[in-house]
Amino acid sequence: MTTVSWVCSYTPRELFRALGFGERRLWGVDPRGSALPHLAANLCGYSRACLAQASGEERPEVLVVAGSCHALIHLYAALQLEGLKNLFFLPLPRLGASEAEEFFAAVLRRLAEELAAVRGGRMDEERLKEELRVGVRERREKIRLFREPVSGFSRYLYLRGEGKDLTPARSGFPRLALTGSPPPPRLLQLVEECGGCLAVEDCCGAYRDLYFPEVGEAEDPFLTLARLYLRRPPCPRMVGDRARRFKYLQELIRDFRVEGIVYHTVKFCDHALYELAAVRRWAEKEGIPLLWVETEYGEPGEQVRVRLAAFVEMLAARRESL
Amino acid sequence: MNFYEHLKARVAEGLKRHALTNPLTYRVLKTLARRSSFPLRFQQKLTLFALEETERAFRPGSNPVVFTSAFFPTEIVRALGYVVFSPEVAAALASSLGLAPSCLREAEGAWYGRDTCSFHRCAAGALELGLFPKPDAFCASTHLCDGAPQLFANLARRLRVPFFLLDVPQEESPEALAYVGRQLERLYRQLAELGGRRPEEEALAEALEASERFRQALLRIESCRKGKSFPLPPDFFLNNLVYLTFVGQGSGEAARMLELLAEELERLPSSPGRVRLLWLHLKPYHDPSLMACLAQRGATLASEEMTHVYWPELDPSLPYKSLARKVLSHFAHGPATRRAATLRRLLEGQACDGVVCFAHWGCRQSSGAVEILRECFSRWGIPFLVLEGDCVDGGAVGKGQALTRLEAFLEMLGG
Numbered sequence: 191m192t193t194v195s196w197v198c199s200y201t202p203r204e205l206f207r208a209l210g211f212g213e214r215r216l217w218g219v220d221p222r223g224s225a226l227p228h229l230a231a232n233l234c235g236y237s238r239a240c241l242a243q244a245s246g247e248e249r250p251e252v253l254v255v256a257g258s259c260h261a262l263i264h265l266y267a268a269l270q271l272e273g274l275k276n277l278f279f280l281p282l283p284r285l286g287a288s289e290a291e292e293f294f295a296a297v298l299r300r301l302a303e304e305l306a307a308v309r310g311g312r313m314d315e316e317r318l319k320e321e322l323r324v325g326v327r328e329r330r331e332k333i334r335l336f337r338e339p340v341s342g343f344s345r346y347l348y349l350r351g352e353g354k355d356l357t358p359a360r361s362g363f364p365r366l367a368l369t370g371s372p373p374p375p376r377l378l379q380l381v382e383e384c385g386g387c388l389a390v391e392d393c394c395g396a397y398r399d400l401y402f403p404e405v406g407e408a409e410d411p412f413l414t415l416a417r418l419y420l421r422r423p424p425c426p427r428m429v430g431d432r433a434r435r436f437k438y439l440q441e442l443i444r445d446f447r448v449e450g451i452v453y454h455t456v457k458f459c460d461h462a463l464y465e466l467a468a469v470r471r472w473a474e475k476e477g478i479p480l481l482w483v484e485t486e487y488g489e490p491g492e493q494v495r496v497r498l499a500a501f502v503e504m505l506a507a508r509r510e511s512l
Numbered sequence: 513m514n515f516y517e518h519l520k521a522r523v524a525e526g527l528k529r530h531a532l533t534n535p536l537t538y539r540v541l542k543t544l545a546r547r548s549s550f551p552l553r554f555q556q557k558l559t560l561f562a563l564e565e566t567e568r569a570f571r572p573g574s575n576p577v578v579f580t581s582a583f584f585p586t587e588i589v590r591a592l593g594y595v596v597f598s599p600e601v602a603a604a605l606a607s608s609l610g611l612a613p614s615c616l617r618e619a620e621g622a623w624y625g626r627d628t629c630s631f632h633r634c635a636a637g638a639l640e641l642g643l644f645p646k647p648d649a650f651c652a653s654t655h656l657c658d659g660a661p662q663l664f665a666n667l668a669r670r671l672r673v674p675f676f677l678l679d680v681p682q683e684e685s686p687e688a689l690a691y692v693g694r695q696l697e698r699l700y701r702q703l704a705e706l707g708g709r710r711p712e713e714e715a716l717a718e719a720l721e722a723s724e725r726f727r728q729a730l731l732r733i734e735s736c737r738k739g740k741s742f743p744l745p746p747d748f749f750l751n752n753l754v755y756l757t758f759v760g761q762g763s764g765e766a767a768r769m770l771e772l773l774a775e776e777l778e779r780l781p782s783s784p785g786r787v788r789l790l791w792l793h794l795k796p797y798h799d800p801s802l803m804a805c806l807a808q809r810g811a812t813l814a815s816e817e818m819t820h821v822y823w824p825e826l827d828p829s830l831p832y833k834s835l836a837r838k839v840l841s842h843f844a845h846g847p848a849t850r851r852a853a854t855l856r857r858l859l860e861g862q863a864c865d866g867v868v869c870f871a872h873w874g875c876r877q878s879s880g881a882v883e884i885l886r887e888c889f890s891r892w893g894i895p896f897l898v899l900e901g902d903c904v905d906g907g908a909v910g911k912g913q914a915l916t917r918l919e920a921f922l923e924m925l926g927g
Contacts (some may be wrong), residue, residue, distance in 0.1 A: 227883065227884060227887070228883050228884050228887065229880075230871075230879060230881065230882050230883050232627075232873060232874075232876065232879060232880060232882045233876060233880045257681070257682040258882055260657075260658050260876040260877045261657050261876060261880065263682060263846070263847060263848075264847075264848060264880050264881055264884065265878075266847055267847035267848045267849050267881070267884050268883075268884060270847060270849055271849070271884065271887060279682070279683070279847075281681035281682045281683045281688070283679050283680070283681065283691075284654050284661070284677065285677055285679050287695075289691055289694045289695060289698075290679060290691070290869040291689070292691070293681065293687055293688070293691035296687040297681075297683075297687060300687075303773060315602045343741055356523075361673050427658075428661075429654070429661045430661075430665075430667050430677040432665045432669060432675070433755060455625075457627060458627055458876065460628065460629075460659050460662065461658060461812070461878055462660030462665055463624075463625050463627060463628050463664060464624070464632075464658075464659055464666060465662060465666075466623055466625070466668055467622055467623040467624050467636075467667070468621045468669060468670075471623075471670065480615040482623070
């Protein structure tokens with residue numbers, strides 16, 4: 191079965207499944223040691239890791255690059271220069287208005303036609319409707335994991351398809367929300383090693399990617415798909431939906447009894463770097479402690495460990511004093 | 513002492529915040545500008561225009577002041593008679609006046625990290641320090657910058673004023689045209705409501721007419737510069753045209769100024785034998801040494817990507833569609849390979865000898881593409897130099913290395 195690879199969680203996977211493709215997200219490989227042409231030094235580690243993966247031994251059969259940010263737009267151009275076959279670009283709206291949904295639906299319809307041509311087939315809209323229902327069921331099932339006392343690290347690996355075992359969470363430790371840029375799994379492990387309990391991971395491949403709203407089925411399944419993805423919890427890049435993003439963060443804090451936020455930025459990730467200033471101001475107003483940690487989308491440094499440990503310790507002391 | 517040096521000297525002497533934000537200051541400066549000498553009448557007109565705009569922005573009870581990001585179609589703001597204020601242009605001015613370090617410090621205190629664009633950090637800090645006028649709304653477009661919409665959204669939320677986003681998808685397709693057009697129509701209506709105005713179609717058509725005259729005048733200027741150099745500073749066009757292209761489109765006065773510049777250039781004698789460069793992105797505003805080096809070596813910026821005409825003719829009877837087409841046709845929109853192809857055409861059209869890309873550290877869109885551009889130009893055998901630096905933050909990079917590399921490049925080109 192041909193597999194479509196993709197790089198941003200706003201990419202609707204139902205489309206690929208409905209066309210009979212397999213699908214997988216590229217999480218990237220450590221770019222160190224690879225020649226890594228085309229991308230400038232001031233672009234984020236995720237785009238570099240994806241370039242290393244897509245231009246290396248794991249060359250995708252089909253790749254859909256979403257225009258989520260300028261780093262990914264440059265990744266697309268870099269892969270064009272690499273001569274990658276079956277490379278597609280997906281323009282992504284940055285607001286949730288009805289005109290954005292209609293535009294995105296049209297784009298998805300076109301992408302479906304282009305992808306269908308790769309296999310010489312055509313899109314069956316009934317099958318897409320069915321895949322939409324399957325997607326809803328799958329997400330509903332997976333999101334239950336966030337109500338069970340399991341370790342956030344093991345949950346994250348499990349959801350990414352990189353681990354099968356869910357280990358129990360340690361109880362009684364400060365409850366944390368992790369948000370911001372896509373984190374390297376090692377960061378989650380480090381949070382737990384430092385005594386934090388990951389109550390919720392608001393990031394790609396985790397809660398934000400599962401907490402989809404109920405949308406009624408439109409006559410046009412592409413419109414349903416567009417609505418579903420644009421009405422999901424907004425990530426930092428959805429700058430036109432900032433009010434909804436804060437409302438969602440507020441709900442997370444309340445529903446998961448969060449005591450502190452770990453805001454992670456991948457170095458040079460503009461969306462997260464700018465949003466951080468607003469989230470930090472909001473958290474201060476709400477009285478929620480926030481720690482900013484930065485990685486290069488690889489192994490977090492020793493300094494990150496020290497800061498995480500101090501943060502967790504501070505939260506524990508704060509809990510006792512309340 | 514010319515007008516600009518006079519202003520810089522006053523700031524260095526400690527021209528205080530209340531003076532910088534007082535409309536009276538700009539009235540005094542306008543008198544001074546009227547009495548100062550400028551190499552071209554265009555420059556005097558431009559200075560008076562900028563001072564008038566700034567005075568309007570600080571004048572209490574004036575028209576709504578709308579902060580716009582670079583490349584936002586200002587025609588829809590101009591049509592309503594509002595004041596257009598570009599925080600990015602103002603950040604460049606703050607940097608050239610030596611005000612950037614305190615603004616950058618202030619922004620860093622508000623958690624805008626050093627890896628974000630210094631134009632934005634400086635603007636955020638200047639706003640916190642009360643150096644900018646009070647905005648009534650923020651307008652940003654998404655096509656060329658991830659940072660500006662984010663910053664504007666943050667500032668609008670903090671100051672409790674509206675934030676209007678123009679979402680520009682990374683493709684030029686009929687669907688994208690319709691999507692951007694619909695947003696522009698909605699934004700024009702919402703902006704009109706902001707100031708209690710009616711969204712008059714006639715006023716918008718007038719703004720588009722002015723914008724088309726602006727475009728035609730820019731084309732005339734481009735044509736004057738084709739194969740010809742002028743006895744003007746190497747960065748004359750970069751300095752003067754960027755401001756107008758960022759804030760002046762849709763203004764009849766801005767169009768008239770460019771027409772005047774075209775007339776003056778047509779009369780100016782050419783100065784032969786200079787190395788002609790195509791300049792990418794902007795320049796360090798805190799440090800004149802790169803431009804001084806160009807002047808000393810007899811090199812000039814024969815063309816700049818930021819000031820060239822890339823968009824098609826505007827049709828005032830179809831304002832939203834025209835503006836949508838303009839926004840979507842931006843040469844740097846989409847994959848960097850598209851930008852490279854446009855730059856090659858520009859280089860050939862303007863008879864340039866080589867390309868200098870000033871890679872502003874915090875700009876993911878422009879400097880993030882340098883490796884792709886380098887590769888394209890290398891394939892085409894076109895001399896290409898990357899100068900890493902920062903347009904606003906003088907403390908971010910050492911200037912010596914950039915200067916040495918520029919000198920070597922000019923030497924190679926025969927300058």
